[in-house]
Amino acid sequence: MVRFVVNQPQEHALVSIVLLDWSCRESFHLLDYLAAQTVDRSQYEIIWTEFYDTPAEGLCRRIDTAQAQSTRPPVDVYALMDFPPELCCHRHALFNLGIVLARGRIVCFCDSDAIVQPTFVESIIEHFRHQEDTVLHMDEVRNNDPSFYPFNYPSLDEVTGFGCINWIDGRPVGILDEADPLHSRNYGACMAAARDDLIAIGGADMHTDYLGYICGFYEMSWRLTNFGRREVWSDREWLYHVWHPGQTGNEDIAGPHDGLSVSTRALQALRSDRVQPFVESPAIVSLRTQTASPDDAALLEQLVEPAWLNQWRHDKAAPAGDMATTKRRSVTPPFGLRLSFWAKLQLMPLVAGMARRQLRVKRQAAAWSRPTGPKGRLHNGIRKVIALKSFLKRIYTFDKHWIRQCWLALALAEQRGCRELVLYGEGDAAKALCHLARHLPVEIVGICPFRTHRPEKLLGRRSLTHEQLAETDALIILAAFVDTAARLEQLRQLGIDRERVIVLR
Structure with a gap:
C-alpha cells in the first residue's frame, strides 16, 4: 500500500516533521525554510506524505537535483499511500502514516505550504526540553493579498503588512483573543507532541466524519488534553501563510462541523473527556499494544482497513454543504467586538478623504505622457481611466x-x-x-x-x-x-x- 520515493529516516532525530499532500501542492517553499534552521540538520527529519498515487513533480525535481549534485535530499522520507483519485482524501490516514514512520521523540504536524522562521525547530526542541507533558501549538499568520501568488518568497514584514487578516501589535490575533480562541486560533496550522503520547491515545481518528477538509490534528490535541497533557500555544513562534487558489477547501468534501469548520466529532471527543479515537488504525493498535515494533514493515499494510475504502469513494462521501450540520454561522469577531x-x-468621509490625498500624491508622482493627435490622446485617456480604476480599487x-x-x-x-x-x-x-x-x-x-x-x-x-x-x-x-x-x-x-x-x- 505504501511506496517510497525517498526513504532515508534519521534514526537519531529529536523531531520528526510530518507534512501532508493530497496532489494539491503547487509550491514546496516550506522545504527551503526548513533547510535553513538554526539547529543541526541531524536533529530533525522531514517526512513528506502523499495520499494519492502520483508523486508531485515539483518535489521530484528537487529530489533529482539533490541527487545529481550529491547533496542531501530536501526530505528524508517521501511516502505515497498510493490511493486512486476515486477516493476522497482522508488526511488522518496521513497523520497515522507519519506517526508510524517517525523516528523522532517529538512528532510535529505542520501546514505544508507555510513559511517558518529559522528558529522553528529549535523552539520545538526547547519547549519539550522544559515542558514534556504538553502538546504544543503554533498559530498561523495569514495574508490574503493575491500578489504573493505564485509564491515569491515575501519578507515577513510584507506578510504581516497589507492583506494580513489576523495580525495586531506584533502577534497573531488568535494569541491575544480571549473572546473565542477556539475559532480565532488556527488549530490546523502546527502541532507537536511526544510520539509515545500520540500512540497512547490511538493516533488520528479514522472515523468517516473526518473525510475531506473538516479534519485536523486538533482532534488529537484535544484527546491529548483529556489524556492529561496540557495544551500550550507558543507566544513567540508562529507560521506564516500567503494566499493561493483553493486554500479554503470550499469545493472539497466536508464532514459535519459547528458552522465554523471545526469538526463536531472532534468537539464531541473534547467535551466527553474521550481519549481513544472512535475508529483506530490497526497499525496504531499494534504500536499501542506493543504487538509490533516501530521497524516492522507490516505496519504500513495495517494503516487502513480495506473495508473502509468503499466508504471513502467520492460518490459515497458527502459533498461540502450537503449535511444539515454544515450550515455556516457568523464568526465571532476578534476580541468579541x-x-x-x-x-x-x-x-x-474619512476613507474618501484618505483616498483623495493618496490620489493627489499619485498624480504628482506620475509622469503623464502628452501624446499628440486625436488617436494618441484617445489611447492616453483610456490608459488613464484603466489606471485610475485599478488605483482606486487598490487604495480602497x-x-x-x-x-x-x-x-x-x-x-x-x-x-x-x-x-x-x-x-x-x-x-x-x-x-x-x-x-x-x-x-x-x-x-x-x-x-x-x-x-x-x-x-x-x-x-x-x-x-x-x-x-x-x-x-x-x-x-x-x-x-x-x-x-x-x-x-x-x-x-x-x-x-x-x-x-x-x-x-x-
Whole structure:
C-alpha cells in the first residue's frame, strides 16, 4: 500500500516533521525554510506524505537535483499511500502514516505550504526540553493579498503588512483573543507532541466524519488534553501563510462541523473527556499494544482497513454543504467586538478623504505622457481611466485594511480593561482611531504628535509633549501605518515600556 520515493529516516532525530499532500501542492517553499534552521540538520527529519498515487513533480525535481549534485535530499522520507483519485482524501490516514514512520521523540504536524522562521525547530526542541507533558501549538499568520501568488518568497514584514487578516501589535490575533480562541486560533496550522503520547491515545481518528477538509490534528490535541497533557500555544513562534487558489477547501468534501469548520466529532471527543479515537488504525493498535515494533514493515499494510475504502469513494462521501450540520454561522469577531454597519457608514468621509490625498500624491508622482493627435490622446485617456480604476480599487482595499487594524487595536485595548488611551501620532491613523473610539467604552484623552511643534489641541483632544507622554500611565497606541520600528525606538528612548504600547501592525 505504501511506496517510497525517498526513504532515508534519521534514526537519531529529536523531531520528526510530518507534512501532508493530497496532489494539491503547487509550491514546496516550506522545504527551503526548513533547510535553513538554526539547529543541526541531524536533529530533525522531514517526512513528506502523499495520499494519492502520483508523486508531485515539483518535489521530484528537487529530489533529482539533490541527487545529481550529491547533496542531501530536501526530505528524508517521501511516502505515497498510493490511493486512486476515486477516493476522497482522508488526511488522518496521513497523520497515522507519519506517526508510524517517525523516528523522532517529538512528532510535529505542520501546514505544508507555510513559511517558518529559522528558529522553528529549535523552539520545538526547547519547549519539550522544559515542558514534556504538553502538546504544543503554533498559530498561523495569514495574508490574503493575491500578489504573493505564485509564491515569491515575501519578507515577513510584507506578510504581516497589507492583506494580513489576523495580525495586531506584533502577534497573531488568535494569541491575544480571549473572546473565542477556539475559532480565532488556527488549530490546523502546527502541532507537536511526544510520539509515545500520540500512540497512547490511538493516533488520528479514522472515523468517516473526518473525510475531506473538516479534519485536523486538533482532534488529537484535544484527546491529548483529556489524556492529561496540557495544551500550550507558543507566544513567540508562529507560521506564516500567503494566499493561493483553493486554500479554503470550499469545493472539497466536508464532514459535519459547528458552522465554523471545526469538526463536531472532534468537539464531541473534547467535551466527553474521550481519549481513544472512535475508529483506530490497526497499525496504531499494534504500536499501542506493543504487538509490533516501530521497524516492522507490516505496519504500513495495517494503516487502513480495506473495508473502509468503499466508504471513502467520492460518490459515497458527502459533498461540502450537503449535511444539515454544515450550515455556516457568523464568526465571532476578534476580541468579541464587531463594528456596526452604521459605524462603517460614518467612516466613509474619512476613507474618501484618505483616498483623495493618496490620489493627489499619485498624480504628482506620475509622469503623464502628452501624446499628440486625436488617436494618441484617445489611447492616453483610456490608459488613464484603466489606471485610475485599478488605483482606486487598490487604495480602497488598502484603507479598509488599515481601518480594520485601528479597530483591532482599540478592541485589544478594551479587552485589556483600558478605559483611557493616548495616541502617539497625528495622521490618518489617529483620525481613524478617534472616530472608531466613539463606538467602544474607551476614551482617547490625549494625542502626542511626532513633530516637536504642536497645537494646543489635536482632533479635539489634549495635545501632549513627549515628556508628558512619558509620564502618562495610560495605554499608548502607536498611530502610524509605516516606520513603526523607528517610532517604537523613540518611545523606548522616552523610557516607555513596550508592554504599554499597542502597534497597528
